[in-house]
Amino acid sequence: MRRVLASIALLGCLGTPATATTLLKWLEPSPAAVIMGAGKWLTTDREKIYKVRVQCTGVSEEDARNNCFAKAINDAIGSVVVNDSETTGTGENRELTHHELINYSSGWVHDYQILNKENQASGGVQLTMQVSVQGNAIADRAFGKARATGELDGNRISNVFDSYQKENAAGDALIDTILRGFPNQAFTVTMGKPDYKIDSNRDMHLNVNFSVEWNKGYVTAMGEVLDVTGKNVADPTFWALLKTKSHNSNGAYYKFDRRRGDRLLQGLTGAGPQLLLWFGDRKAGCYNIPELSGLTQGSNVPTNKMIQPSGNGVTINSWLELKSRITVRIAADQLNSLGNPKLEVVDQSLCL
Numbered sequence: 001m002r003r004v005l006a007s008i009a010l011l012g013c014l015g016t017p018a019t020a021t022t023l024l025k026w027l028e029p030s031p032a033a034v035i036m037g038a039g040k041w042l043t044t045d046r047e048k049i050y051k052v053r054v055q056c057t058g059v060s061e062e063d064a065r066n067n068c069f070a071k072a073i074n075d076a077i078g079s080v081v082v083n084d085s086e087t088t089g090t091g092e093n094r095e096l097t098h099h100e101l102i103n104y105s106s107g108w109v110h111d112y113q114i115l116n117k118e119n120q121a122s123g124g125v126q127l128t129m130q131v132s133v134q135g136n137a138i139a140d141r142a143f144g145k146a147r148a149t150g151e152l153d154g155n156r157i158s159n160v161f162d163s164y165q166k167e168n169a170a171g172d173a174l175i176d177t178i179l180r181g182f183p184n185q186a187f188t189v190t191m192g193k194p195d196y197k198i199d200s201n202r203d204m205h206l207n208v209n210f211s212v213e214w215n216k217g218y219v220t221a222m223g224e225v226l227d228v229t230g231k232n233v234a235d236p237t238f239w240a241l242l243k244t245k246s247h248n249s250n251g252a253y254y255k256f257d258r259r260r261g262d263r264l265l266q267g268l269t270g271a272g273p274q275l276l277l278w279f280g281d282r283k284a285g286c287y288n289i290p291e292l293s294g295l296t297q298g299s300n301v302p303t304n305k306m307i308q309p310s311g312n313g314v315t316i317n318s319w320l321e322l323k324s325r326i327t328v329r330i331a332a333d334q335l336n337s338l339g340n341p342k343l344e345v346v347d348q349s350l351c352l
Contacts, residue, residue, distance in 0.1 A: 049110055050075075052075055052130075055068075061125045076133040109131060110134040115130055172263060175229055176263075186215055186345070189212050191343065204329070206329075209325045222242065229260065231255070237256075237261060238313060239314075272294065273293050274293060275287045275344075278343070284328065292322060
């Protein structure tokens with residue numbers, strides 16, 4: 001059984017100096033490993049296990065074993081490859097500042113047995129293995145039992161645990177990929193027509209009208225990431241709800257363990273997104289919109305926020321659109337020298 005994951009373009013350029021592009025696609029089968037027979041899912045009242053026989057080669061026994069593990073997991077559950085890169089600057093000055101290839105699957109090796117080992121003439125090793133893949137949350141985090149009374153069976157249990165840790169590390173890296181684009185690439189700002197007013201002191205004020213909404217490509221990418229990292233979880237203590245409409249009975253619900261959940265929660269709530277106002281190429285300052293930043297401003301406690309934390313979880317209101325204005329006092333003689341207003345969503349750390 002394979003889980004189908006649609007390929008998407010993630011975090012496209014939103015008109016900011018930094019851009020990132022990520023592609024999710026199915027992992028191509030490794031030529032170093034082959035399935036020797038159809039695998040079978042075995043279900044008990046506690047867990048769901050996929051058993052398959054795999055033959056694999058490698059430059060060493062460890063390398064061959066890892067190839068068998070990867071092939072068995074891919075055959076059971078499927079995996080995604082994320083090619084994440086980020087650049088700064090434009091034109092000839094563009095530089096690659098981040099590049100990472102992440103291979104993630106929500107499965108891990110539950111148990112294995114080496115049935116045959118052959119040293120090849122070329123110097124490599126060929127293994128025939130029976131591999132069991134865990135396909136759902138572990139009820140009590142039990143990684144199997146030793147095969148003989150009084151023996152730790154440390155090597156096998158260590159390899160099984162290593163597979164579990166690698167799965168988690170890749171999943172965490174996938175979460176980091178989506179958080180790296182938050183908030184500067186998560187939102188789209190649309191500028192409205194500016195208008196002017198004169199106050200009782202005869203000072204001129206410029207109203208910069210705007211609307212902010214979630215970037216649809218980013219929301220799609222976030223949904224893909226949460227879908228593959230927030231389902232196969234043991235002892236879930238954190239949650240996320242991605243809502244697409246304002247009423248309560250909609251959205252996708254995801255569960256996370258403490259480490260991944262805290263990573264996601266802090267990444268989404270700690271950014272405190274602000275609106276940075278520009279006139280031409282000059283910065284005019286940052287503005288806090290509580291519905292966007294999640295930061296309370298005096299008695300202004302909005303009912304709905306873009307990111308709405310609650311206890312050990314967070315609701316992502318991807319349906320929400322903010323329409324507001326920023327008022328700036330200006331001198332009439334400044335109008336000719338001011339550039340056109342522009343707004344971008346930035347992390348609050350850029351406004352200190």
